[in-house]
Amino acid sequence: MADLLIELLSEEIPARMQAKAAADFSKLMTDGLKEAGLTHGAVTSYVTPRRLTLAIDGLPLAQPDTREERRGPKADAPEKALAGFLGSVGMTLDQVEKRETPKGTFLFAVIERKGRATAEVLPELLYKAILAMPWPKSMRWARGQFAWVRPLHSILAILDGAPLKGGLALGVSLEGKPVSFLPDVAEAPEGIATLAFGNTTRGHRFLAPDPFTVTGLADYVEKLRAAHVMLDREERKAVISKGMAAIASGEGLVIKDDPGLLEEVCGLVEWPVPMMGHIDKAFMDVPPEVLTTSMRSHQKYFSVETAEGALNARFIVVSNMDATDSSSRVVSGNERVLRARLSDAKFFWDQDRKAPLASKVSSLGSRIFHAQLGTDLDKVERVRALAAVIAASVPGADTALVDRSAELAKADLVTGLVGEFPELQGVMGRYYALHDGEPPEVAEAIREHYSPVGPNDSCPSALASVCVALADKLDTLAGFWLIGDKPTGSKDPFALRRAALGVIRLIVENGLRVSLTALIEAAAQGHAHQRPALKDPIAADLMAFIGDRLKVQQREKGVRHDHIEAVFALGGEDDLVRLLARVAALSALLETEEGANLLAAYRRAMNIVRIEEKKDGAPISGAPDSTLYAQGEETVLDAALAALDVAVAPALAAEDFAAAMRALAQLRAPVDAFFDQVTVNADQSALRTNRLRLLARIGAAMGTLADFSKIEG
Structure with missing residues (x-):
């Protein structure tokens, strides 16, 4: 077994590219080894500003010998077909075998290949890996045509203590043709810049610039440290x-x-x-x-x-x-x-600070927010109007503070400091507002209206901040939906997914009882006032998008997505606080033995109804007739369903979803008894139909709380 050590020494690699470059180089080399049939042991990669290093141990000294058998045409096939097969395998007719098969006599070629020495395979494999590096940006230097992230200085490549042969061409031939891998750098055409594989490297650019030779990884690490380089x-x-x-x-x-x-x-x-x-x-x-x-x-x-x-x-x-x-x-x-x-x-x-923040608002008219959505001043006007609508729905919100906050929220975008440091927008607005004597609530709202900007960012809780932040995000979402510029796949250049998650957090974490659909429609109306062409209805589609983000967010918190889907499927629910309360109650029910058994009974009932509807070619409709009940279990189940209707309606009206789910759990015993004692497909047609209607009523009663057909598992 042999150990391989590779180091690509270059000018400084941008810090943001280093970690990925190390992973990419490692993968390219290991993929190449696999393709070449070379097994290996541990793979260790290192990266510093000037070097990519890869150490691979446990390499065999040679590729394994291979034996491949190919079947050709029939022995009596036309001469052209025979010649084509023989040419493809590089053999003559007397070198192939003729074998009898159930379908006739065919030619078979047995191709045996002797494995090449690993030291012969690696140089070209390394060359291909270097060329295939997926740098975000590359450059050429001198007169060469070779492109890499930064100019390469040397390539250290050692197998079992000995340097690999060959090297890299950095230019083109005199005829203008690219020069590929060079088995022997000394034989490169005249005028071609080359970089030979070797066993030398350099240490720190200034503290140890002289080259030195290494024999393996341990020697390499030790000598680099002596040359003022910490590899790890x-x-x-x-x-x-x-x-x-x-x-x-x-x-x-x-x-x-x-x-x-x-x-x-x-x-x-x-x-x-x-x-x-x-x-x-x-x-x-x-x-x-x-x-x-x-x-x-x-x-x-x-x-x-x-x-x-x-x-x-x-x-x-x-x-x-x-x-x-x-x-x-x-x-x-x-x-x-x-x-x-x-x-x-x-x-x-x-x-x-020489001019008040309020005096800068008009200057926002010279800044384009988006070519199709107007200026930053247009956005401020829309956010002010929408924030007023939100404030009217939030108990305790001071409409005057909300309006002033919305008016000044974007004003710091035209200040010198934010121009120099865009990441300080909002932060500087707060300082300028306090300097101008604006109310502290307004200053905080200016700072917080961009929040939350991520899952780990704190969510505003002051009412003025919440109203403006929510208006800002909903205006952005509605605007891009109206112009049809939605996220696609992994592309989301305007961070609309993040804005949707911000909307969710602002509503849920502050317990806002608002109709999200109504707010979306108000946001869209703000755009339509400024640009009458933007009038397409977007509420349903944008609500679905926010719903998908809610599922992702809640799944990350441990809530099952199918529980959310079961509540969403009821339709017409755009109060996120109420929706999540219902989901929590549903999850709590299904975690109990009663809930799990009730779900199983529901599925059984709905499967029977679905099968019989398909058999009859018509849906099961109408209420069951109590005079046709032939067994006590039918009467008991009917009474339980009636009691459920009586208990659930006021519980839902009071938003006591836990009580509604507890009432639902009472169905378990009568449903179990029904299935244990009652034959649904009775011989009498009227009795069978009545029992199917009773089963359908189970689904209808449970369907007032959630769509249990969406529950998985």
Whole structure:
């Protein structure tokens, strides 16, 4: 058995591409090995900013020998058919066999292939994997035609301690034809740039730039570490995290948790060295979100906080240098760069506050929200109107606060700071509103009206915030539905699925008793007022879309989708709070023994009714005649169904779905007794029809609570 080590050394690979690149390269190589008939053991991949590394152990020294048998035409087939078969297998007539079969005498070719040495198979396999890498973006360099994410410097490829032969062509031949895999780089046509497979690599770009040879994975890892390269990504993350925590704790501070930034910074350094710098006091009156965003987005610095969570005038930079003797210069250089960045942010902060937020609303008319849906000012007007409708349906909502919040919600989009940092929209609107003396409820609603933006984002609970956030999302959904720009497959460029989930959370988590269909129609009407051409009815389709999102959301919470479907199938339910209460009651019933047995009895009853309807060619209709009951079980079941009707109606009216389900559970005993003692298909036609009507009544009675035919299992 042999071990394979591959390293592709290049210019810096973008951090966001590294993890996928490592997985893609590993899959391409292992798929190639499988296709070549080469088994293998463990596969380990590594990635740093400059290198993709793959280690595969347990490779055989050669491919297995293969034996393939092919049947050809009949022995007396036309000469052209015989020649075609012989040509396809590369044999002559005397090299193939003639065999008798029940259908005649046929030619058979037995093709035996000797397995090639693994060292001969791997070079071209590696070449194909390198070319097949699915980079989001690629580039060419020098005069070559070869494209990759960044210029390749070297390819280390070692099998059992020896380098693979061959290499990669980076250009085209003198005749302009692409040059494929080169078995021998020394024989490449003149003028063709090549990259030979070898056993050498380099360490850190600045700290250890000289090449060195390696013999295998252990030697490779050890020599890279000596050359200031930490190969393992998780180790680099741990070094960064522990180093930052140690520096901060020495000052009685903590690092602001930022897993995304940690992942990115880990992809920027091969030898991470955390260092602490200081933020000039002059910038500390700028909102902390601005400082944090500027440091994170532009400089990849980590923010530092006090134990109470307040932003501190320090930051952490992760250097890619072992700067023991020059750490002060590294820190001072980063502080100087940060001052320039924060000076811009402070300038925008000061400029934006010179005019009140309300004065910026009119400027939204120059910003296009969507070519077919108008400007941001158009959207503001629609959201104001819809928010007023929502506020009228929400007890306790202050319509004046809701209207002012909706009016100012988008105004910060035209400010300098949001132009520089779009991710701060809403956040900066809150600061500007407070600076202008707007009510705190309005300021919070401006900040929260984009929420919730994901399953882990907090959901607004203040009524003004809820009304504006709900109006904003429903307006967006209705608008895109009206122009026919809906999500398709995995494509959702306007995040409409996320908006639908936001609508669900705002309604459900705040217990809003609203008609979602009516709100959708009001949202569509707002668009029709501005653009009369947008008048198509969309409520049913958009309601179905939101219903699908609700099923997904509830399934993730452990609620069975078929229980939701059973309640949805009743139709006419657009109060999400009431719908989920009914689903919860149904789930609780079906988890009991009575509920499970009742469901089985329902299915039995409906199967009988369905079979007999098909046999008779007509539906079972009409109420059963109590004078035709021949057995006590029929009378008892009829009485139980009547009692159910009496109990369920007031329970549903009071929205006491648990009580309605408990009443339904009382059917179990009389239904079981009916099936145990009564023969439905009686000889007398009138008796049979009456009993079928009684069974149909079971389905009708249970159908007032849910469509039990949708329940699976």
